[in-house]
Amino acid sequence: MKKGLNILIVGFALFSMFFGAGNLIFPPYLGISSGSEWISSFTGFVIGDVGLALLIMVIMAKHNGSLSEVTMKMGKKFSVILGIVIITCLGPLLAIPRTAATTFEVGVQGIFPNANPIVSSIIFFAITLMLTIKPSKVIDIVGEFLTPALLICLIILITKGIMSPIGEFTASRITDVFSTGLAQGYQTMDALASLMFAAIIMESISKKGYTDKKQVIKMTFYSGIVATIGLVLVYAGLAYIGAHSASVYDTNIPQTQLIISITASLLGEGGKVVLGLIVALACLTTSIGLTSASANFYEKLFKGKFSYSRIVVIICVFSAFVSNFGVSTIIKFSAPILELIYPMSIVLVVMNAFDNKIKKKSTYAGAVYTTLVISIFNLMNQNGYIVSFLKYLPLNSIGFNWILPAIIGGVVGSMMKVRSV
Numbered sequence: 001m002k003k004g005l006n007i008l009i010v011g012f013a014l015f016s017m018f019f020g021a022g023n024l025i026f027p028p029y030l031g032i033s034s035g036s037e038w039i040s041s042f043t044g045f046v047i048g049d050v051g052l053a054l055l056i057m058v059i060m061a062k063h064n065g066s067l068s069e070v071t072m073k074m075g076k077k078f079s080v081i082l083g084i085v086i087i088t089c090l091g092p093l094l095a096i097p098r099t100a101a102t103t104f105e106v107g108v109q110g111i112f113p114n115a116n117p118i119v120s121s122i123i124f125f126a127i128t129l130m131l132t133i134k135p136s137k138v139i140d141i142v143g144e145f146l147t148p149a150l151l152i153c154l155i156i157l158i159t160k161g162i163m164s165p166i167g168e169f170t171a172s173r174i175t176d177v178f179s180t181g182l183a184q185g186y187q188t189m190d191a192l193a194s195l196m197f198a199a200i201i202m203e204s205i206s207k208k209g210y211t212d213k214k215q216v217i218k219m220t221f222y223s224g225i226v227a228t229i230g231l232v233l234v235y236a237g238l239a240y241i242g243a244h245s246a247s248v249y250d251t252n253i254p255q256t257q258l259i260i261s262i263t264a265s266l267l268g269e270g271g272k273v274v275l276g277l278i279v280a281l282a283c284l285t286t287s288i289g290l291t292s293a294s295a296n297f298y299e300k301l302f303k304g305k306f307s308y309s310r311i312v313v314i315i316c317v318f319s320a321f322v323s324n325f326g327v328s329t330i331i332k333f334s335a336p337i338l339e340l341i342y343p344m345s346i347v348l349v350v351m352n353a354f355d356n357k358i359k360k361k362s363t364y365a366g367a368v369y370t371t372l373v374i375s376i377f378n379l380m381n382q383n384g385y386i387v388s389f390l391k392y393l394p395l396n397s398i399g400f401n402w403i404l405p406a407i408i409g410g411v412v413g414s415m416m417k418v419r420s421v
Contacts, residue, residue, distance in 0.1 A: 011227045013142040021103075041184075050231050070348060074348065103284070157274060176397065374390075
């Protein structure tokens with residue numbers, strides 16, 4: 001009984017940490033884009049988002065949730081640099097400030113149009129600080145209190161949308177429905193976040209008395225399943241109400257405006273409050289998870305010279321400052337950085353699932369550096385410097401054109417004569 005309750009609490013916490021504002025916005029837009037074929041796009045989205053994130057979470061669990069243990073296969077210097085880049089980008093530089101900025105722009109301003117963004121960010125990070133300062137309590141606070149509140153708000157919105165749809169299904173407005181959903185799920189970058197969340201999830205499980213490694217891995221997997229089920233149900237509900245809105249809204253509508261309009265249509269003026277609570281809770285739980293994970297990483301990086309609590313304070317103060325640049329500016333700055341580190345991080349983690357078979361550092365190096373080169377070319381394409389050969393690579397249309405080059409790079413690397421891992 002106690003074990004089941006612990007799995008539920010940790011699973012709920014993991015659900016909330018993954019369910020940020022982006023996860024709220026993507027599914028309804030997929031719904032209006034795919035119309036009557038929404039199930040196909042939703043399936044692709046789930047695989048690209050939750051499926052990939054759960055896979056990486058389990059692989060990380062087998063490596064004690066340690067990012068450095070995974071990245072060390074590329075050497076100590078690479079491990080430290082990549083770890084700092086990932087944690088800093090997903091932490092105080094980009095992702096954490098974006099949670100506060102999104103809360104203000106999508107949630108707070110809808111209820112209080114004249115609200116001050118500085119005051120909003122101070123309140124947001126004061127709450128984050130208060131709920132994150134004690135690392136042992138993070139998962140319990142999120143899992144026991146914040147997640148149920150978030151789920152209640154989501155259930156209200158989704159139930160109303162199912163019972164009283166605001167429109168009707170239309171034919172799909174996109175051709176590759178499944179592929180589009182898969183690409184959108186991949187672009188949530190939840191797989192990258194799972195690199196950070198694995199450590200705090202495993203630490204929470206250990207502090208509940210589960211110390212055997214196999215037991216911790218099993219508990220992490222079961223908690224991941226709970227989170228996955230919750231996310232799949234919520235995504236399905238949001239995609240469904242989006243699909244039923246396809247006859248009302250055009251695909252040119254901004255994604256944030258779509259969820260605001262749907263909520264207002266379903267729930268009237270009270271919808272502003274419900275949406276505000278959903279966004280605030282979704283962003284707050286993500287902020288708590290990312291802040292705790294970042295502080296844990298930096299504490300180990302500095303070998304205890306800076307305490308966890310002091311680092312949490314620094315992160316919150318710095319993130320509050322950055323958040324006032326606004327969502328658009330933060331996304332514009334973060335997109336190219338994440339475009340570079342996301343694919344090679346996935347390659348490196350997935351290869352660690354076969355570390356008993358891969359004996360050479362050069363195999364990891366060949367795959368990861370090849371992936372980095374393809375990511376650089378992709379970034380050049382997005383900025384107008386056309387690299388034409390990319391369009392001939394398999395899976396290019398859905399953002400996975402790095403997979404085949406990574407495999408080839410790994411094979412070539414394995415043929416090189418260097419010392420084993």
